[in-house]
Amino acid sequence: MKNNTLPKRGGGQPFMSKGNVEKYKIPLPPLEVQKKIVTKLESLLAKISEAKKLRAEAQENADNLLSAELHKIFEEGKSKDWRETTLGAVLDLCDSGTWGEESSDGLPLLRSTNMQNGNLILDDLKTIAVPKDKINRYLLREGDILITKSSGSVNHIGKSLYITKEMHEKYGFSNLTQRLRINKEQALPKWIYIKISDQGT
Secondary structure, three states: OOOOOOOEOHHHOEEOOHHHHHOOEEEEOOHHHHHHHHHHHHHHHHHHHHHHHHOHHHHHHHHHHHHHHHHHHHHHHHHOOOEEEEHHHHEEEEEEOEOOOEEEEEEEEEOHHHEEOOEEOOOOOEEEOOOHHHHHHHOOOOOOEEEEOEOOOHHHOOOEEEOOHHHOOOOEEEOOEEEEEEOOOOOOHHHHHHHHHOOOO
């Protein structure tokens, strides 16, 4: 998601509103086509990850490789008349997280600092006291997508994280992030994540 046209709060702090998220345009091929593309892109992502491990300086070239492949796929989709819809049309849930006092036995909440190049970074993880009757509401589940909606730095807006099976119900999310839960009858969560995490779109 591009972040250079986002509105700003008082004091000039950029943010991404729920409306910004829900109006975002996405291509929506049939589910079987989504599955084939996701499988292909996951293979490419694995190769990119290995390239980054082998040579740190290859990161920019590797990122460009993925963006180029995504651009090719989406352009081909136009010729195949894939229907286009808004992100909001395929969401079951689009909500903000919570915050409060830090507590050693609180709920670990993910922030923008815990998202880096699509990876979960547990450095500086904050645990926050969340009322017991509200913990379930803020737990992230497999297939959820987390997006940074507000930050002191515009470069952090739009940073995203796909919640994997290993992360399921282990973390909550902060009030400066937005959780997306995809209607799986309409779209694959990983398809949506790949689309919105591409910085070229």
